[in-house]
Amino acid sequence: MLASRFLRPLSTRCLSTAVSPSGGGxxxxxxxxxxxxxxxxxxxVRSFAESEVEPQALEHNRTETFNLPLFRKLGDLGLLGVTVEEEYGGSGMDATACVIVMEELSAVDPAFCLSYLAHSCLFLSNLNQNGSHEQKVKYSPGACSGEIVGGMCMSEPGAGTDVLGMATTATPKGDDYVINGQKMWITNGTVDGVNTGDAFLVYARTGEARSDVSMFIVEKGMPGFSLGQKIENKLGMRASMTAELVFEDVVVNKSQLVGQLNGAAICMMRNLEIERVALAAMSSGIARRCIEEMAKYSTTRKAFGKPIGDFGQIQKMIAESYAEYMASKSYIYNTSNNLDLSSAGNVMDSDGVKLFAGKMAKDVADRAIQVLGGNGYTGEYRVEQLWRDAKLLEIGGGTNESHHKNMTKWFGKAGTTLP
Amino acid sequence: MRVLVGVKRVVDYAVKVRVAADKKAVDLANVKMSMNPFCEIAVEEAVRLKEAKKATEIIAVSIGPKAAAETIRTALAMGCDRGIHLTTDARTDQELGPNSVAKLLAKVVEEESPDAIILGKQSIDGDFGCTGAMLAEHLKIPQCTFAATIDFDAKTVERETDTGTEVVSFPSLPAVFTADLRLNEPRYATLPNIMKAKKKKIDTKAADSLGVELNEGNTVLEVFEPPPREAGIFVDDVDGLVDKLKNEAGVL
Known part of the structure; x- marks a missing residue:
């Protein structure tokens, strides 16, 4: 009786029961x-992820749809505003708290996790660090509850890694600014595939100098602000909506300017740091799940009369994956535990963790497919999806090449003596 | 109304337990531990009473090692107001028996005088399912076990039986209630409440300081895994099936 009653939660609530040997209980x-x-x-978060996020992941990835009701549950749990001060509806925690949520969500559904990142880090945390009291009172509570879904607009059709080469402009006109341009690859750019998302922090050019960039809050429904297209048929991250957004003479009041005029480059740098560490945590979650799947499969699948885990080739893939995962995870948390959300200047390691973790997760996911063979190549076993999702982490939030550039430049600023 | 709930730290229900090398117990090294699922239901019931303004204070009690404080902390994050931790190094899955636990809880009840004591119907490690009934007996107060619904206004409890449910009434409070699976669905602790829980108070005292005999449990001689299920066979036709049922299974 008892056993059968526990079957339902058993199958959904807890996938990973082993405790990391070095992490203790x-x-x-x-x-x-x-x-x-x-x-x-x-x-x-792990308990919620395993019982509520995991069961819907495959379906939403197949249909390329965003699960808004589930997303709002994150708001009920106080997770959407994890880094936002309590007076604005948040939970007032730190970078590591954000990293923990990312890692745990990513282990069950990286795409859902990506939408969380765009909302909680790129919109809410960014606004919390750089916005005025009035702006935070206006937008944070609704975003912390999940009533509105937010995002951030930086990349453009013609400017990605070369972000300061952006062409979108905001021109002053009386008490207003008029925004014109296009933004590309915007996570949460649409939620339903038809309309724009609810609110965005938009970077736009406001002066002649290359770094004369400012940040504005643009809301759904503002005249001239529209959905260019929902990006279809992505390799991975299919349950997270990505869009091109179009700004055609969008008039925003100067009260929507976040931070100083021409001062957004520093906001951008600050926010990119937590974004990159959070994306690295996403890689970590993907890797953990892949290693668990590999380890599990290797004990049950038999070949030549014994479990495949008895073969050296399989052992090599599992052991190396675990070691790389733990090295990466240690680097990530070592960085997040020292990351002050209000400062900039952690570039070396916020780029470094993402660079290392991104490749690590891709390699681990690749080995997971190899260990699972034909089963790994099909959707049911999840690792195929994780492998596709993992690739984004070498492109989104900074390409590997942008990390190479930033990190090498860092030596010029900080000298060549390492800790 | 003041409510006291029991929260036990057990091996997480989803863990595939291993027998320790000496075969005297289940191996607890590096195993995920959680609040007993039925205790979670008891906590949820108490928190709902508080939200409905029927309860004014909820006290969560745990008996166990130092780490059982984490289980109390979870209860506090779910909405309990304060905790009491009776510390013991005895293994609560097999050394500390239900009667000892009931006697310890009786001491706490005598001190705290709650109006309702809500426990899980059983813990998923020892699986005795006796503590609630024994506690009520020691205190000489009413008991309503295996509760599927509790109505404090009507003073009735719908309780699970082998054939369905029955509704019983309890004459008065204080009384002991034990939670069955259908009583409610426990909530997740929200992040703000997890942070608030850290500021709530947990009183800690040694279990052996309460004057209760603590080693009344059964002596475990050996712990072993159930034998693996043998593979089934295919029969060729109905006659073959009838033959097997008649001559091998002996059920026809």
Missing amino acids: SGTLSLFSPSEEHVGLREM
């Missing part, structure tokens, strides 16, 4: 959960 403090709050947060 999930309840103990560690590099990865440095305070009691972090421990509680990780347990709660």
Whole structure:
């Protein structure tokens, strides 16, 4: 009786039961959960992810649709405003808390996690660090609850890694600015595939100098602001909506200017740091899931009369994956534990973690498919999807090449003596 | 109304347990531990009472090692107001028996005088399912076990039986209730509440300081895994099936 009653939650609520050998029990403090709050947060998110996010992941990836009701549940749990101060409806936690949520969500559904990132890091955390009291009062509570879904607009059809080469302009006109241009690859750019998302932080050129860039809040329904297209048929991250957004004489009041005029480059840098560490955490979640799937499969699948885990080739793939995963994870948390959301200047390691974790997750996902063979190549086993999702982390939030550039330049600024 | 809930730290229900090398117990090294699922239901019921303004205070009690404080912290994050931790190094899955636990809880109840005591119907490690009934007996107060619904206004409890449910009434409070699976669906602790829980108070005292005999449990002689299920066979036709049922299974 008891056993059968527990079957339902058993199959959905807890996928990973093994506890990391070096991390101790999930309840103990560690590099990865440095305070009691972090421990509680990780347990709660993992439990929620496994029982509520996991069961819907395959279907939403197949249909390329965003699960808005589930997203709003993240708001009920206090996760959407994880880094936002309590007075604006958030939970007031730190970079590591954000990283924990990202890692745990990504292990079950990277695409859903990507929408979370765009909303919580790129919109909410960005506004929280750079916006005025009035702007935060106006937008944060609704975004923290999930009533509105937000995003950030930086890339353009003609400007990606060369972000300051952006062509979108905001021209002053009385008490207003008039925005013209196009933004590309905008996560949460649409939620339903028909209309734009609800609110965006938009970077636009406001002066002659290359770094004369400012940030504005643009809302759904503003005349001239429209959905260019929903980007279809992406390799991965299919349950997260990506869009091209069009700005055609969009008039915004100067009260929508976030931070200083021509001062958004620093906002951008600050926000990119947490974004990159959070994206690295996403790679970490993908890798954890892939390793769990590999390890599980290797004990049950038999070849030549014994479990495939008895063969050296399989052992090599599993062991190397675990070691690389733990190295990456340690680097990520070492960086996030020292990341001050209000400062800029952690470029070396916020680029470094994403560079390292991105490749790590892609390699691990690749090995997972190899270990699972034909099964790994098909959707049911999840690793095929994780492999496709993992590739984005070498492009989105900064291409590997942009990390190479930033990191090498860093030596010029900081000298060549390493810690 | 003041409510006392019991929260036990057990091996997470989804963990595939391993027998320790000496075959004396289940191996707890590096195993994920969680709040007993039935205790979660008890906590949820109490928190709902508080949200409905029927309860004014919820006290979460756990008996166990140092780490059981984490389980209390989880209960506090779900909405309990304060915790009491009776510390013991005895293994709560097999060394500390239900009668010892009931006697310890009785001491706490005598001190705190709650109006309702809500426990899980059983813990998923020892699987005795006795603690609630024994506690009520020690305290000489009413007990309503295997609750599927509790109505404090009507003083009735719908309780699970082998054939369905029955509704019983309880004469008065205080009383002991044990939560069955259908009583409610426990919530997730929200992040703001996880942060608030850290500021809530947990009183800690040694279980052996309460004057209760703690080693009344059964002595475990050996722990072993259930034998693996043998593979089934195919029969060629109906006659073959009838033959097997008659001559091998002996059920016809």
